[in-house]
Amino acid sequence: MDGKLREFVTRHTAHHVPIALVTSGGTRTPIERNCVRYLDNFSTGTRGSYAVEELLKRGYAVIHLKREGSVSPLGRIIADVIKCERGGLSFDSVGTLFDCKLDDDVDMERSSEDDAVQTESSADSWMYFSSRENRSGNNGRRISRPSRRRGGLVSLNERVADSPLVQSTLRMYREIKMNGTLLTVEFLYVDEYLDKLKMCCEAINTSGSLALVYLAAAVSDFYIPKEKQATHKIQSRDYGINHQSGSKDDRDATIRLDPDNTLQLTLYPVPKVIPSLRRDWCPNAFVVSFKLETDFTILQQKQVLAMKKNDVQMVIGNELATRYEKVFILTRDGAGGKYFEEEGIESKLLDDDGYRVAEVTAAQGHTNSSLFCGDKIAALEHATIDYVVKRHFFYISSNTGNKQSAAGLVSAVAMEASSVHEQGLEDAQKQLQRDRLKAKAVELAWNVAGSALGMALSYTIAKIMQKNNMK
Incomplete structure (x- = not known):
């Protein structure tokens, strides 16, 4: 991942493209090493996903450091259209996404329609035609496209596929993929988040003031360090069961089960990394942090x-x-x-x-x-x-x-990109030379094998002829 990050930053900064690092979602804090129970918060990453979309629209290249399973940019729009729940597709959203029909309905449709029938739609032509001529020639007009139903039992619901919101989202998705302006890095636990945040910040450091760090993730304030976590699942009461180690349990004093089965947890403050971020990881970046409180004062x-x-x-x-x-x-x-x-x-x-x-x-x-x-x-x-x-x-x-101004850093990164390119050319030349040597070796081997086979055949034929002459 570190190599992907540096390649992403180098490629975009060399073209003077501002780089944004956006964090989103909440961090999970395990209380057991073989995690069954954990502490979490209600953050879904919604605001961060909106921020990613808005920054992409404004020409930024974005590194999105997001919680696994949290709201994704563009994906949230499709989810809203089909009324998808946070945990995935609901029963009703399956029917919204797909146009499901029973076998009898499909048989009747097949008998009344030819497979090559064209259906009329007001959908954007770019979704169905690849040539520039076809795309530009159908603006604002109803276009013909192949029917979505081609003998299958289900097809995409046309209300979804023809939705202007879905079409604009897909256009934006295609543009992002073509330009390579979004790189997603995922985390789950708070330790993992802190490590990956450092890695991402060090990667964008070469962008200098062109870098924007948008810290929208809901980071845990307290956690249990790994060395103080219980190794196995914490029992709901003291059953007097001995572990293989011979001890009653392997919990540290940090996690204590009292005689009345009350669980006592000692939580430690999560290390504050923003000072290190500003001082060491990317000191010239523009950093935005967040605060959430219940009282305005x-x-x-x-x-x-x-x-x-x-x-x-x-x-x-x-x-x-x-x-x-x-x-x-x-x-x-x-x-x-x-x-x-x-x-x-x-x-x-x-x-x-x-x-x-x-x-x-x-x-x-x-x-x-x-x-x-x-x-x-x-x-x-x-x-x-x-x-x-x-x-x-x-x-x-x-x-x-x-x-370390933006222009100076762009020049430095451009030189780095040039160096990487030259190294790539040199590696390609070396590989080409190896391929040529290999091809020559194979050719020589075939020649030797052919000569040996020819000699063997000549010897065999001579022996056969000699035997025939003796008879």
Whole structure:
């Protein structure tokens, strides 16, 4: 994975494409090494998946560090269309996705239709034709395409396939795949998340100020370190069963079952890695962290504390009750009171240290785009990412004099890409030489074998003729 990350970053940074690392979903904390029980949170990764889509639309190449099984970009749209549950396809969503018919219905349809019959549809032509001429010649018109039912018992429901939302999603998917602008890295447990976050940050370090780190994952605050976890499943009561080791149980004092069968767990704070991220892993990146609280006053104080302690460029605050309606974005003014001002979004200076908070709402997202059809989360994330991206570009322009400026880093990465390309050519030449030597060796072997076979045949024929002459 480390090689894929570096290749992804090198390829896009060499073309001056901004790189975004987006984390999403919640981390799981096991309490047993052979995990049966664990601590978890309710994060589904929805907001992170929206952020990935919005950043891709704005020209970013995105590394998505997501929780296994959490909401996926674009996939969430298809899931909404077919009314898919979080755990997978529900019974009803199967019928929404597929046009299922009984055997009698299929037989009647086969007898009344020829397999080559063409059906009319208002679907986008790009889904059915590959030539540019066919695609451009059918804009806005009903087109003919092969029937989806070709003798099978089920077919794709046309209401899904012909949905404008599904078609636009598939167009975006195809563009992402063609340009290779999305790389997904998955995690499950909190230790795994921390390790992969470090790996991803070190990979994007070469992008300098072009890199954006969007830390939307819900990371556990407390966990049980692996060396302090129970080895086997924790029993619900003390049965007096001895393990193979001869001890009653192998739990550390961290996990204790009292005589009244009350389970006592000692949880330890998860290591805070944002300071290391800012100082060592990718010090020139634009870093956005998140805070979620149930009280607005506490939220604002925690945002300021987080910015002071972690030295991040932005802290996005969510109040639990209104987290899908508005966010509070904390930034800090630059030298001489220089700050970024976004039209239509008011910001308030909190103190003399330059800490400034802006309130971004879903209504502002609806104002900027009419595509969300009442989807509050989509509208809010659209407005939020719009603010983040503009602030990121402001940050890039403010760091052009830095020794590790974007242009300088692009040049360095371009040289690295050139070096990788030259190494690839050299390896290809060596492989070609090996293939040629192998081909010559095979040819020589065949020649030797042919000569030996010819000599053997000549000898055999001579012997046969000699015997015949003697007779």
